[in-house]
Amino acid sequence: MSSPLSTAPRLRRARALAGWAYAAPTAVIVAVLFIAPLVLVVVMSLHKWPLLGPARPNFPANYTKIPDDPLFLDSVLFTLKYTVIITVLLSAVALGLALLVQDRRPGVGFFRTAFFLPGAVGFAAAALLFYGLLNNDFGPFGFLGVNWIGSPNMALTSTILLVLWRFAGFNMLILLTGLQAIPVEVYEAARADGANRWQIFTRITLPLLRPTLALMLILSITGSLLAFDQFFIFTNGGPDNSTVSMVMVVYRNAFFRFDLGGAAALSVVLLVVLVALNAVQMRILRGATTR
Amino acid sequence: MKYYSPRLALAVIFLFPLIWSGWASVQGPEGFTLTHYRSIIGFGEGLATYVGNSLALSAMTVAGTLIVATLGGYAFARFQFPGKNLLFLAALAILMVPYATILIPLYVLLDYVGLQNSLLGLSLVFVMFQLPFALYMMRNSFEAIPREIEESALVDGAGSLKVLLSVLLPAVRPGLVTVGLFAFLASWNDFFAPLILLSDGASFPLPVAVVSMTQRTFGAIDYGVLQAGVMVMAIPCLVLFLVLQRHYVRGFMSGALRG
Numbered sequence: 001m002s003s004p005l006s007t008a009p010r011l012r013r014a015r016a017l018a019g020w021a022y023a024a025p026t027a028v029i030v031a032v033l034f035i036a037p038l039v040l041v042v043v044m045s046l047h048k049w050p051l052l053g054p055a056r057p058n059f060p061a062n063y064t065k066i067p068d069d070p071l072f073l074d075s076v077l078f079t080l081k082y083t084v085i086i087t088v089l090l091s092a093v094a095l096g097l098a099l100l101v102q103d104r105r106p107g108v109g110f111f112r113t114a115f116f117l118p119g120a121v122g123f124a125a126a127a128l129l130f131y132g133l134l135n136n137d138f139g140p141f142g143f144l145g146v147n148w149i150g151s152p153n154m155a156l157t158s159t160i161l162l163v164l165w166r167f168a169g170f171n172m173l174i175l176l177t178g179l180q181a182i183p184v185e186v187y188e189a190a191r192a193d194g195a196n197r198w199q200i201f202t203r204i205t206l207p208l209l210r211p212t213l214a215l216m217l218i219l220s221i222t223g224s225l226l227a228f229d230q231f232f233i234f235t236n237g238g239p240d241n242s243t244v245s246m247v248m249v250v251y252r253n254a255f256f257r258f259d260l261g262g263a264a265a266l267s268v269v270l271l272v273v274l275v276a277l278n279a280v281q282m283r284i285l286r287g288a289t290t291r
Numbered sequence: 292m293k294y295y296s297p298r299l300a301l302a303v304i305f306l307f308p309l310i311w312s313g314w315a316s317v318q319g320p321e322g323f324t325l326t327h328y329r330s331i332i333g334f335g336e337g338l339a340t341y342v343g344n345s346l347a348l349s350a351m352t353v354a355g356t357l358i359v360a361t362l363g364g365y366a367f368a369r370f371q372f373p374g375k376n377l378l379f380l381a382a383l384a385i386l387m388v389p390y391a392t393i394l395i396p397l398y399v400l401l402d403y404v405g406l407q408n409s410l411l412g413l414s415l416v417f418v419m420f421q422l423p424f425a426l427y428m429m430r431n432s433f434e435a436i437p438r439e440i441e442e443s444a445l446v447d448g449a450g451s452l453k454v455l456l457s458v459l460l461p462a463v464r465p466g467l468v469t470v471g472l473f474a475f476l477a478s479w480n481d482f483f484a485p486l487i488l489l490s491d492g493a494s495f496p497l498p499v500a501v502v503s504m505t506q507r508t509f510g511a512i513d514y515g516v517l518q519a520g521v522m523v524m525a526i527p528c529l530v531l532f533l534v535l536q537r538h539y540v541r542g543f544m545s546g547a548l549r550g
Contacts, residue, residue: 012371018451019370023378026363026426030381033397033419038388040396049399100298107295113536114302117309120532122480124498125524128517129312131505138514140311165308173543226389229482233502247391251487254395267392278387 041271044264051258062265071241072249072266079246082156083224086163090220091213093164094171099205101172102179112176116169123166127233130162152242155235159243163230167223171216178212179205214285221281222274246270309525316518327519334516335500336493338523344410345479345496351414352478353471356421360470361463363422364429365455369441379426386423394487401488408490416488417478425470428542432466433459469538476528497524 045062047055066072101112118126133139134148141148149155182205190200206213228247235243250270254263316327332338366372367379397416398407406412440462441454449457460467482498489495495503501520505512532539 015370015451016372019366019372019375022362022366022370022451023372023375024362025359026366026382026422027378029359029415029419029422030378030385033400033416034385034388034393035381037393037396037400040400041392044396044399097301100301105294111298111302113533115305117529117532118305120476120528121309121525122476122482122498122528124480124482124502125521128501128505129308129521129525132315132514132518132521133308133311135514138315165305169305173540177544226391228391233482233505236506247389250391250395254398255487260395260399263395267389267395270389271392274389275387 041264041267044261045268047261049259049261049264051255051260055261058261062261063269065262066265066269069249071244071252072246074241075244075246075249078242078244079225079227082159082227082245083221085156086160086224087217087220089160089164090167090171091216093168094175094216095213097168097172098175098179102176112172115172118166118168119170119173121166123229124233126166127162127230130158130165131234134158134161149235150239152239155239155243159230159234162234167220171220174216174219175209175212178209181212182208211285214281218278218281218285222278225274225277226270309529312518312521312525315515316522318515327513327515330513330516331519331523334504334520336495340493341495341497341500342523344494348410348414348417348485348496349475349478351411352417352421353474355414355418356425356474357467357471359418359422360425360429361455361460361467363426364431364433364463364466365459367426367430368433369451379430382426383423385419390420390483394484398487407488408494410489410494410496413485413488414478416484417474417481420484421470421474421477424473424542428466428470429463432463436462465538465541468535469542472531472535472538473542475531479528480524 044055046057046059048058048061049055097115101108101115121129134141136142136145136147147154148158186204186208187200190204195203226247227245228251231237231243231245231248232251237244237248246266247270250263250266253259253266317323317325319326335341363382367375394416401407401409401412401416404412406415436459441458444454444458445451479496480498482502485496485499489499492500492503497520501517501524504517504520
């Protein structure tokens with residue numbers, strides 16, 4: 001007996017039509033709110049496009065002036081520095097937390113929840129929380145006498161504390177899914193062969209965790225390169241523009257300099273770099289998965 | 292003890308900022324007080340306005356995401372039609388594109404269609420950002436249902452929409468909860484998209500409104516009121532997360548997520 005889902009051509013055509021109807025809302029959203037803006041951002045980058053008033057073509061001015069913007073160049077270096085530091089620290093902390101809560105002892109659920117709970121709070125709310133927490137007149141750490149956002153290095157350090165607090169549990173959860181996918185038998189066999197804990201970690205856990213670690217790294221790198229909230233809300237780019245990220249410059253060009261064309265050109269550059277980076281990382285990730 | 296003490300110490304470190312913020316929001320010079328909450332009620336356009344905006348925004352985003360992703364997931368799991376794979380890949384590609392890259396042109400685009408400074412326009416943008424995860428999740432949910440269940444209904448002459456609503460929808464409920472939870476957390480908490488797409492203070496959702504408290508150029512910042520604002524934003528998320536934790540973690544297990 002043939003299945004009713006795959007019979008006569010007429011029926012199949014009707015099913016295809018129904019399929020299209022159900023997919024139509026998705027298609028409209030993707031076309032209008034994703035493809036169209038992608039085309040528009042390229043078009044905008046080829047024009048002098050003020051916030052108000054008519055646009056006129058000026059290619060390639062929006063692109064050629066990018067190297068002339070010292071704040072943008074500084075922001076590229078700063079964002080790269082931030083990305084490297086955060087990615088290293090975040091993976092170390094997240095991996096440590098995941099290893100601490102991977103077994104099934106009583107109470108482990110409480111620890112998992114406690115480590116993750118900051119991740120349930122919105123990032124903007126978390127940044128505002130730290131804005132008060134690390135204020136020496138108001139917060140509980142005034143007695144330490146540390147000026148948390150007084151110098152460029154301290155502002156970066158404080159921001160890193162904020163991001164670690166907010167995202168460590170989130171990344172722990174990702175790594176935990178990878179850890180739990182490693183069969184218990186593998187550990188048992190290693191222990192039977194006399195491997196110690198360090199050998200088990202470096203020879204079994206880490207290699208088998210590689211695909212999950214790679215996914216975590218991709219998310220961390222992409223997220224950090226696009227950092228905005230933490231620097232806009234918590235340090236406000238200061239002191240002395242020392243914590244201005246790339247996306248903050250895009251935002252400033254668009255809405256403080258009213259130069260949407262320039263902001264669009266920066267966006268296109270950012271897009272190309274990120275898509276290329278994602279492609280490279282995907283390839284590495286796939287390599288790690290098939291190994 | 293050797294097992295529990297380091298974990299307990301870390302748990303204290305992670306929970307401390309949240310507990311401190313809650314404590315600071317009810318702490319005045321003479322001990323316990325609700326003045327910070329009383330002052331935040333009258334802040335700017337009034338707390339009720341901002342909470343209302345956030346609720347409307349989240350409700351529209353959750354509803355929109357659920358409708359689009361349910362229909363789309365059904366289509367991708369159960370139907371063959373030309374362009375199917377291309378459309379699915381295009382929707383997943385949303386993950387690859389930086390937030391800022393797409394928000395600058397959306398600012399112009401929403402203006403063209405008269406949706407600038409509108410919560411409806413913003414919620415549609417959130418639906419778009421949620422789409423890769425939501426669609427992936429719902430497609431997998433539909434694929435996990437055995438085909439025999441709907442085939443018997445189809446043989447009985449029910450249309451595909453009737454099968455979806457009466458037979459399949461109850462079966463994909465866990466997926467719907469996960470997708471709805473992610474959509475709520477994203478739209479309730481997002482700061483960057485409303486900052487760019489909304490210009491009128493009366494339409495601000497909570498995060499933009501409370502942040503604006505810190506960025507006023509004159510007048511001292513009242514840190515106690517600020518922490519009350521943090522609590523108003525955080526408590527609904529904390530409660531929802533604690534209640535629906537299982538569904539949140541399943542979202543992680545499915546592997547498709549965005550940081």
